[in-house]
Amino acid sequence: MTVLDSRSGKPQDTDPGVLITDDGVSMPTVEDIGVGRGPAWLDDWLVRNSADVVAWYRHLHAYPELSRQEFNTTELVAGLLASVGLRPTLLPAGTGLVCDIGTGDKCVALRADMDALALTELTGLPYASTVVGACHACGHDAHTAMLAAAGMALASAPELPGRVRLIFQPAEEVMPGGALDVIAAGGIDKVDAIYGLHCDPRLEVGRVGTRVGAITSxxxxxxxxxxxxxxxxxxxxxxxxxxxxxxxxxxxxxxxxxxxxxxxxxxxxxxxxxxxxxxxxxxxxxxxxxxxxxxxxxxxxxxxxxxxxxxxxxxxxxxxxxxxxxxxxxxPPVMNERECTQTLRAGVEAALGEDALAGTKQSSGGEDFGWYLEHIPGSFARLGVWSGDGHMPDLHQPTFRLDERALLVGVRVLTHIALAALA
Structure with missing residues (x-):
């Protein structure tokens, strides 16, 4: 498959299943993919494309775009989805998109946010932000790469018992939030429930924090x-x-x-x-x-x-x-609906096992996912991105970096949440 070089943005060819190295930065291995948990088509997709997922993430990380300026990010995601035969639809302002997979009346949505923060990155990573005054210190680059990968994996499924709508949302970092743009454009029309993940540096890779009721403020x-x-x-x-x-x-x-x-x-x-x-x-x-x-x-x-x-x-x-x-x-606060949270937990358990489930406290931070839940039921969870070793910088710090093994975990979790919600 052709992927993007994590810094130049130019195409490069890689052999299926070969993990790219980048100036000594550790990469996820095949063992991190969780092969054998199924379904077989998902295992196969991850083995063949795990290197590409990391490359997409690194490219997004190196080229962050601020709220409502996510034109290149939108173009990249649209191209990836189109490469597997999907038909993404851009939002009216030109940043952000929605894309349906499958057929049928039942429809569940998976959402990722795309925008960066107005901070200058201080991680020293070889794929650090190339843009002064902008960086992905909140993990939205990971959210975008994981959802694009989950969508491409779902497109490879032999059959889905309904539709999955991918929502790539702009402008989460500004108030009142790009979720309102998605809603105004009809992005959640005829959607039965919506789900999302957010990076959490307090949880180890392989764990997912869930909660019924208010999870943000x-x-x-x-x-x-x-x-x-x-x-x-x-x-x-x-x-x-x-x-x-x-x-x-x-x-x-x-x-x-x-x-x-x-x-x-x-x-x-x-x-x-x-x-x-x-x-x-x-x-x-x-x-x-x-x-x-x-x-x-x-x-x-x-x-x-x-x-x-x-x-x-x-x-x-x-x-x-x-x-x-x-x-x-x-x-508004993100208010997780009880039945949707049970569905989300079932997806996590199917993807990673029962031990992956963790409780989580309500955060005093804001998240515009709450606007979706004013209209339709859903649930929002926290994805562990801490390596388990040493101090982990918090979100919105210029030194924030995640363990890239979490990317492949996130792809598997998002895919299984969609399958559980449609079952």
Whole structure:
């Protein structure tokens, strides 16, 4: 099969089943593929194409694209799917695509996100990002390569008892998320259930974390802009002390929220940026405060915006400063449906064995997969990518790297989840 060189992007020929080496970086071996777990057509596909899967991943890793700029990534995936006779359909904006495999009324979806983060990579890998200020520090390159491979493997199946829809989604890293683009384009129309995996550096390769109910949290952005006439710091009583007002909100709003919201909801407000003034002896005329507001409870999320607005108004009323609050609602919590989670677990067990199943805690991070689950049932799981040796950098760190054995595990898991969901 012809694959892409992981750094140049040019085609290169490889013999089936021969694993590529790249400047001494360790590669998955045939033993890592799990041959013998079946079905036979999947075992055969993985033996013949495991090297290619890693090469596709390394190419995507070396050439990351930011949210809604994933044109080359989309073109690569579309070409891979077309090479096995599939007919992918691009989303209207030109980034992201959907592709159906099989026939029949029953349809289940598998989703991967495609975009990179606005970070400069510091791994030192030979296939590290070639783009300054962009890298795949969240594993979306792995998600894309695994789903493309799973789709190509499913296309080799003698027969499927229904349809599998592959969703390659742009713009997961920005709010409110590219999932809404997919939904608006009809990407989940007539889909019965949807499933997804996300890299987890806290789990070893070969393990998959599942959970019924909320597995991620809602994430909103807050931006508060304050205004004041300004003045001399020796006469704060003749103006509105803007910095004091900022401090009042910085400490007061999280404290009040903790008394107005059930603490079991996992609601947390953390400020990430604050700026006001330059001179030590001048009361500034403007200032800005930004932060994230997260909650693990869907009902609480629905009520947060008016509650926050009222609390900010009450905190600032005595200070005399003017203010403008911008509350950007982000993504809802990912709420895994019970039966779909049981189906996902059955797929994992069929792919890897019962010992591969692990529980997982709810994350306070956001994930726009939650938008799909506002419309159809589904389940989202965590795929282990830690080698089990030494410290593993976390997601969104510029030193994040995964154990490439997880790629082949992910292909097998995604394929078996689809088969279990259609059974």
């Amino acid at each position: 809602a994430t909103d952005l807050l931006e508060l802009r304050l205004t004041s006439p300004g003045g001399h710091t020796s006469r704060p009583h003749l103006t509105a002390d803007l910095v004091h007002a900022l401090g009042h909100v910085i400490t007061g709003l999280p404290a009040l929220l903790s008394r107005r919201i059930d603490p079991r909801s996992g609601t947390v407000l953390v400020w990430g940026a604050v700026h006001a003034g330059e001179a030590a002896n001048a009361v500034p005329q403007d200032g800005v405060l930004r932060g994230t507001l997260r909650t693990g409870d869907h009902e609480v999320w629905e009520d947060l915006e008016p509650l926050v607005a009222g609390l900010v108004e009450s905190l600032l009323a005595p200070t005399g400063v003017g203010f403008e609050l911008h509350h950007q609602r982000g993504v």
